Amino acid sequence: MNTSPRKLNLDEWDDRYEQLRRDGLREAGYGGPLRRHVVREKDFRLQQLQFDNSPAALRLWNFLLTENERLHQARANGHKIVGTMKDLGTVPVMAYALPGVRAFYPDGAWWTPCLMECSDKLLQQAEAMGIDASFCPVRAMLPAFENGEHFPQPDLLVCSTGAVCDDFSAIAQRLEHLGHPIFWWEIPRRRQPAPGEMACALPGNLAAPKIQVDCVRTELQRIGKALGHLAGKTLEDDCLAAGIRAANQARRLLDSLRRTVYFAPAAPLPALEMLVAEMLAIHFCSDREETIVVLDGLLAEVQLRVRRNQFIVSAEAVRIFWVNPVADLRAMNLLEELGGRICGSDYMFTHALDLIPENLPPLEALARTALADPMVGPTSDRAMRIVRECQAGHAEAVVVSRIPGASHCAREGEIIREIVRQTIGIPAIELEIPPVCDALLPSLGSRLQALVETARDRRTK
């Protein structure tokens, strides 16, 4: 049955789900109605969200919201679980190259207070553990480790350090003090090669001195040994090369999805689903093969919609480039309610979207990819990529979304906005979005509205 794309609230999805079932919907093992996540997992925030009405989006949401359940199941099936923190995209490629190993980001617990509308009390518990509200919501992972009510205890915990956020580094150190041993690895702050210095090209049109690439490669080698020890199998180059090819398969799909959605005359998929889809890149939501299936489904859906000229946000909407992930998913709905649409994004892991070079020795390729992390280099590098992508996506405005308490947010917004204004002259604002933003909706709304109006006004001049 042909149904036009539109957004549904949770009640409407109940009916839609029944209809899809009657029409013969075939689901993955983790499938089911969205409502059950509210009932069973207390993901109350779903009741405040608007979702895309496609079966592909349903699969995406079910995939996302069953991650902890699937991880527990994997543990029960004898899989080894690796908790990988902060690097957002590199170590999981290595972990998934080994049979029987799954990697996930405990950092992902930062969305739990949002999804559960703080009913989980994780943030309060983090405060009782010495990490108060002046730190990023990622502090939710501390009590999540302690109470074991969310993700399973990892068999190995790996965390990048060096050029990372202070708040995250401090929280991870607190975690280790609480008795969770951490395998720390160094990611140096990326710099431009000096004149005459041996340099390496990195994904994302970046470069780094060879000495930094060598350092990261050596660090990844250590991680590879630890992973191999955990898996009981050496992580050989051919194995890792196959892992890179599989990761690239997901990245290619995501690239096609982003191009199709962001460059279309109007948005064929909502911003919220795109944010979730992009997040799959960093650790495949704990199932690499299924990530590929989910992304494939989404891509097929948006391609069909574009062919049919069916969109979910009108062509009149102001094209916004969004920087940083939002602590409250509701913010992505809000943007569209106020007349905006996403035409490009940098959710802090653009290095997990770029293809990993397949023509280099695998660890070298991963080292280069890790160093291309937008968060480990100069903010100006990140800003220049944003500028390029704004131009490619014909952005009319930029939103830099601040994460409460995150050390990188203290300065990067000012630098990004300044470079965006100087180079392409489009308006840019900063917004701070807490894990549950209901109380701030009026002020967030008026700021976004002002941005949308300013951008619209510029069309007529």
Add this chain to the structure above:
Amino acid sequence: MQMDVFLTSPWIPAEWIRAHGLQPRGIWSAETFQHGPWPLSAGVCAFAEAAVRFAEARTNSAVIFSTACDQLRRGFDTAILRGQSRAFLFNLPATWQTAAATQMFRSELERLGQFLLAIGGRAPSPEVLRQDLLQSSRTRKRLLESASASSPRGFAEAVARFHWDGAFSPLQPAAPTNHIPLALVGGPFLAPHWKLLDEIEAAGGRVALNATETVECSLSPTFEFEAGANHPFDVLVHGYWDNIIGVFQRPNTRLYSWLKPRLASRHVRGIVLWHFTGCDLWRAEAQTFRETFGLPVLLLEASGEPGAAPREINRLQAFVETLR
């Protein structure tokens, strides 16, 4: 006249700057580093912001930022954007247990050397470096030996002087008191904050251990030549690298190993955790200090005024009172 090279961290070797014929200065010792209220915007570390503004104003000097914290690292980005061309970002590894980290520290020193040459420094002579290391080692040792017996303020001033021009200032022994021994642990301790040490005494406490980043623990690098066989640059590298005690290190167990015997030997009964607004690295340690050392911890926020703000003094007084 030698150009001033301001260092934002005591773990960037001043001896290496001097060997290039330039004058290293601990930025925290500069009288003009910060006057008046901190120029804060949301989430910005006051110390990092002051460093950025200082770099902006001192275009005839060089400023060496470090990556020890995200705030300074990104502060460097801001300084560059605002046109400071004599700024350098020293990549200080957070890990310390691997050969890769040691190698990175060494290569950063070499890179810093290139920068110093580019701003007018001279190529370092091994003998000049060797002599400077020996002198620095002696001064550090003398200062450390007098740490527990000197007046807290006199010691803080003497260490600041050392970080300003490398000189040793003789210290007067402190008069015996029955004040409650405290440890002051935390971020950089600036000249305007010396008054805090008097305020602590007035409240009935005494800083028996000043373990702020720029005071006692900053003296830990030591340089030992084995029968003249070592190359001074290797001695410099290991003298620092093997002795850094930083909250930013991962794991930061060295900090705890350094603190533990000193807290015990100086009979410390409470810890004042000194931190700048927006400093996550220090603030996050408060609970671990309590758990590890079994001592009460008072968080005290640095302000732009001399000493501590009135509200903070009130808290300090109450803290000391509870320890009586």
